[in-house]
Amino acid sequence: MWRLIRFVLLAALAVSGWWAFATFGAVRGIDQWLAQRQVDGWQAETSAIGFQGFPSHVHLFLKKLTLADPSTGVALDASVLELRAPVWAPGDIRIVLPGDPILLATPEGRARLLVQKGRVDVSLKPKAAMALEKMKTSSDAWLLDSLAGDFLAGGKSQMVLHQDEEIPEKYTLDLRVDALRPGEIPRAALFIPQHWPVSFDSFNARLSVTFDRVWDISALEVSRPQPRQIIINQAEAVWGALQLRFAATLDIDPEGVATGTVKVQARNWRAMLALAENAGVLPRALRPQFEQALSALAGLGGNSEALDLTLALNDGLISVGFLPLGPAPRFILR
Template identity: 30%
Template sequence: MRKLVWLLILLVALCSAWWAAATTQMQSTVNALLDSRRAAGWDVTLKDIGKAGFPLTLQNRLSGLSVAEPNQSIAFEAPQLDLSAPVWWPGDLSARAPVAQAAFPAGALPLVLNMRNMQADLDLHPGLSLQLEQMEARSTYLEVNGPDGLLLEAEESRLRVTQSSDAANEYNIAVLPGRITPGPLLRRVLGEAIAQPGGQPILSARMAVTFARALDRHSAVAGTLPQIDALTVENVDAAWGDVALGAEGALTFDAQGIPDGVLSLRVTNWSKLLDAGERGGFLPPSMRGQVNTMLRLLEARGGTPGGLDLDLVFAEGQMVLAGIPLGPAPRLIQP
């Protein structure tokens, strides 16, 4: 009996020592990542970092965290961020924040996301490189803001990234925003009539991205993603009422980020989108008749009343839509 008691004491002591060492290592890793961003010129603020979760959870609580790149186009801020992992494998990492804000550019459009009850779960492969096996980020409430104010709100939105079983550097990505409520700007541009009779807007996207190498701890330390070599769009679907947009196809990218391939686009009730383009100032009234005539010819070619089925072709650095040259293709990597 006495030996059993001493064995239990020894086991508790070993577990306590492992918990203390592992949480300290987690803390050191977080500080090292933040220091690497500071060294790269980022503005990094962290008021405090503490330990919690004993005995079954390794947890670091970060208070007053804010990170922003030098030009402020990419930034993240959270008054409280809890990083936790089970004591038996620190590679299954979760990040939770009651409220958080993230800013990043979507092409030329700067976006600001305000999130409530944000949670991100990361599953990492055992090994020195700690390759990303799966990540799922979700938020009970998501607010998307553009330069002119609120664009949309979404409830129970999710983003899932899963490493392919066929290639370590290929990841399947699913974007599922949940219930969407358009903001005043989108309602003004698209018009309230578009929402009838189809109810709530729908948005979803599924695609596969092939990187030059697998996502791992080196990517996290560098703060940048590896080069994208290929993109396969399984589906991108957006609908509000009787107006819908869809896309699918595959693109490859060279070392300069120039795309090559075809995206097939589907548009339902394109005339209402012309109305929206004119209301939003994207289509000058003087060009409305010319564009309307061209799209009617493309509609007749496709044979779908009110719909368009178009191929957007990227080749030799140029874009061609349904045989109409559009000029230079946008580069994934900016010089």
């Protein structure tokens, strides 16, 4: 009997000791990381780090967290960020987002993100660099807005990112957003008619991206890995009468310039031309030329309202056959 009692006491002491070691080690690690970022010129601070989770989890609360990187102009301000990981698997981290607004800033402006039941599940390799193996984000309804109005909103959303086993720099991404709703800012910029549906009927994508290096702790501390190849297996957006499907293979150079093709299937393409013209993407003087050419292409498929075409990206430009569309976007992560 006494042997059993001693065994239970020793086991309890061992579990308690391991939990204390893991928890206070995590707190110390976060404090040191924030201090190092301050040395690097960041604004990096939290008012307090709370903890619980005994005996099975390291469960931390970073209160009044502020992070701002002066080299990129990106900043984040949250009332609390919750981190949770099993003591036996410290690389499997769940990040729970606060229910009140998260303030965001980029060189393009300031915004606020409001998320219901937002969380991020991350699996990191148990080494010093903490390379990303898998990430899953999920939420109920969410809203991204600013003082000038709403940008985007959505219902239940999920993104899953997997690291390729054979090519560590390659990640596969699956994205789905229910009831994606462009806010008043993009609707006004695109001159979307008032009768147009409020939200997308569907919005989903599956793609893979190969970066110049693995995503690890240096992505936060130094710089973001940059894309070198993007393969879109399938992407679909249905918004009222507009139906778009994409597939693409793009190679990207160190300057962010893409070379490759994007295959587009579009229904009700004339409405899309009108949106592109209203947004300033398509010059008004070129609208008749584009409409005539696209009408001829659509006629080849037997349906004048449906298009199946290939966009070519080369030397920083987008073209359809012999028709130039304009400059291509550059793929650079700041």
